[in-house]
Amino acid sequence: MAVRKFSNMSKITKIFLVLVTLVLISLGGGYIYIKNEVSKYNNLIYPSVYIENINLSSKSKTEAKNIMNKKFSNPIEKKNINIIDDGESYSLLYSKLKPKYDIDKAIDEAFDYGKNLKILDKYNIINKKETKKYKLSLSYDKKYLREFLNYVEKKINRNYENAKINVSNGNINITDDKKGKKLDKDKLNKMLESKIKSKSFSDINIKAPVNESEAKITKNKLSVINKNVSNYTTNYGSISSSERMNNIKIATDSINGTLLMPNDIFSFNKIVGPRTLKKGYKKAPVIVGTKAQPGLGGGICQVSSTLYNCILEANLKPVEREHHSIPSHYVELGRDATVNYGSIDLKFKNTLKYPIYIEGKTSNGNVNFNIYSNKSLNNISYKISSKVYDTITPKEKYIYDSSIPKGKIEITNNSSMGYKxxxxRNIIKNGKIIKKELVSDDFYRPVDKLIKKGV
Structure with missing residues (x-):
């Protein structure tokens, strides 16, 4: 009985050993198969591995590089981005950006995928074929991009242009205003960076992001100027030297074409500027104190006085004005306005609800100013009048001087009457004075006659 039991156990062991051997043989064969399958990809990229949208399964590094260069590196050199603004196009050439995709880096990453894993894990990657994707990054010359943006900005940016008005022989012409434009460079930069990095190889058109600014003085605002509402003329031809005539013309031309919007303030000295030789001014008599003596720009007080009378008849309000120390011969008493650069100015404010245009001209010995504004202002007219309410007779004063012969007389200063x-300003409607307002109360001080007498 014991021998039979041992015999049965021997058979079971043999069967077990056979089974184990068969399993080992099977496993060994499976391992060899797996090893062979994995080894096929030792120098190849695993299945379902992509760079961008390119499937590089079973490709060597060299093959992958050729494919990627053909797809990305070569076409990008021919790509343009066009910035469009008002029908103008500014082209950014990719070739100037020196673009470069990191193809070698991406291929190395794709090739190395799974290569450091254990053999069974490698086999699973190969067998399951799960998609693995890698991205290309692009490098380019950002300095050139900045230079391109600066170029586009310079081309697009412009300041707004106000509408302009010109009057010739009573004909009024108004030019269009233009809006200002400013490129939003930061926004465009972000747009360009996004487009540059895109993987599209067709040309791209981008509308330039631009902010517009309205002109301060539009054609619509100036279109209300349609009528001459005031004019005044004085004559200088009969009493002026050629130098004085020259000065009057230069100053008048400086004022001609001045536009004042509502609430703007006119400054004679600011508009006319310094009276210099460089500007063409010449020496002519100017009143200093109570005497006339040569000075650059002599005569332009006739210009300021003529303009002063014109603005009074347009119902404009003087802000700053001084009369001469002695009466002027070219306008009535109380209606002159002296100026001296740096100290005495003629200023007035446009208190009308419409803009005004000042036309100044000289011709045939006359200086003339016209003020143009809205024709509705002519429904009321303004007449300026002056009234002397006191006259002061000057005195004679003697100065005794031993440096001149006894009994000899020299007049050193001529006298001038004093006036208050x-x-x-008379406001007239339908031919009747409806109001009378005081404009100024001036005192021209008397100038005593000075006589030197020898003792």
Whole structure:
């Protein structure tokens, strides 16, 4: 009985050993198969591995590089981005950017995928074929991009242009205003960076992001100027030297074409500027104190006085004005306005609800100013009048001087009458004075006659 039991156990062991051997043989064969399958990809990229949208399964590094260069590196050199603004196009050439995709880096990453894993894990990657994707990054010359943006900005940016008005022989012409434009460079930069990095190889058109600014003075605002509402003329031809005539013309031309919007303030000295030889001014008599003596720009007080009378008849309000120390011969008492650069100015404010245009001209010995504004202002007219309410007779004063012969007389200063005068503005509607307002109350001090007498 014991021998039979041992015999049965021997058979079971043999069967077990056979089974184990068969399993080992099977496993060994499976391992060899797996090893062979994995080894096929030792120098190849695993299945379902992509760079961007390119499937590089079973490709060597060299093959992958050729494919990627053909797809990405070569076409990008021919690509353009066009910036469009108002029908103008500014082209950014990719070739100038020196673009470069990191193809070698991406291929190395794709090739190395799974290569450091254990053999069974490698086999699973190969067998399951799960998609693995890698991205290309692009490098380019950002300095050139900045230079391109600066170029586009310079081309697009412009300041707004106000509408302009010109009057010739009573004909009024108004030019269009233009909006200002400013490129949003930061926004465009972000747009360009996004487009540059895109993997599209067709040309791209981008509308330039631009901010517009309205002109301060539009054609619509100036279109209300349609009528001459005031004019005034004085004559200088009969009493002026050629130098004085020259000065009057230069100053008048400086003022001609001045536009004042509502609430703007006119400054004679600011508009005319310094009276210099460089500007063409010449020496002519100017009143200093109570005497006339040569000075650059002599005569332009006639310009300021003529303009002063013109603005009074347009119902404009003087802000700053001084009369001469002695009466002027070219306008009535109380209606003159002296100026001296740096110290005495003629200023007035446009208190009308419409803009005004000042036309100044000289011709045939006359200086003339016209003010143009809206024709509705002519429904009321303004008449300026002056009234002398006191006259002061100058005195004679003697200065005794031993440096001249005894009994000899020299007049060193001629006398001038003194006046107190009020100037009014009469407001007339339908031919009747409806109001009278005081404009100024001036005192021209008497100038005593000075006589030197020898003792």
């Amino acid at each position: 005068v009020k100037t009014y």
